[in-house]
Amino acid sequence: MGRRLARGVAVVRAGVAAAALATVSALVLTPALLVVPVIGVAPPAAAQGAADAREHQGEIFSFGITVPDEPVTVGDTIVFPNGSELPHTITDRGGTFDTGEIAPGTSGEVTFTVPGRYEIFCRINPSTMNAVVDVGEGGQASSVVRVQAYDEFREGESRRFDPAELEVEVGTTLTVANVGGLQHSLVAADGALSTGTIEPGAEQGRFAGTSAEVVADEAGTFEYFCEFFPDEMRGVLRVVDPSPPTTEAPATTVAGDDGGDGGETAAPAVTNDDDGVGGLLAAGVVLLLGLGAVLVALVPRGRREPAPPTSF
16 A cells, blocks of 8 residues: 555655646747747848849950840840851940950950949951940949940940939949940049049040049038030039938936936947857756656655554
């Protein structure tokens, strides 16, 4: 009878320990697991709005260049196979890239990293092999944009900036490319921006010209012009600051000990938002302790002889 009673007590004790362990695990482990990041699984990336980089097909033929009809955006590449019997190049008239000579039967390619209009040509046959590529931003603001300076030495053109109006974010770099045959510059009317003189290509723009860069590091609206042709070449640059306005947390008034002349103003306490790893460790310790309690309860006790009856 005593032996069965002891076994029953042990079973009851194990059940109580198991129930306590389940309760503690539910209360402690579940919140900890909810806040612990899953290691090795990257969070979904924020949508950037830019199209995926694509590859387009152009063509080089006998004394001509073909560019793709579909839109080209930042990051895209145009491949130019040379189907003629002579070497040719794909060169920017603004001087920012040159493929070098592309042998017959081979291909050259250009990856566009800056939005804007590009006047391209072959520097081996500069008068007859010309084309224009328009590169879009692809849905997101670029840190560098391109402006071209034209003049009458480009067939059918006049003295102008392209584009004549643009809007960029603070910190954007403007690459100003001279694709004409005369000297140009881009200068803000208030003096905030100036590229200095941008030289044309040799033989009044028959070959590649040069480019200059200027950083729009101040928000505002700026009228600009070419100091060589100020009446004809003018434009407007709007520089915007995309940063949201900073909002300061309200101050908290606490009792002061400065002689009783009022309270002291202090910033609200900063809550340390842990990443949950500490909570998980604590939960693990509790779990191990609970398991230990169950094991202790389940281990059979040492057998004891019943006490001899007491004589009176």
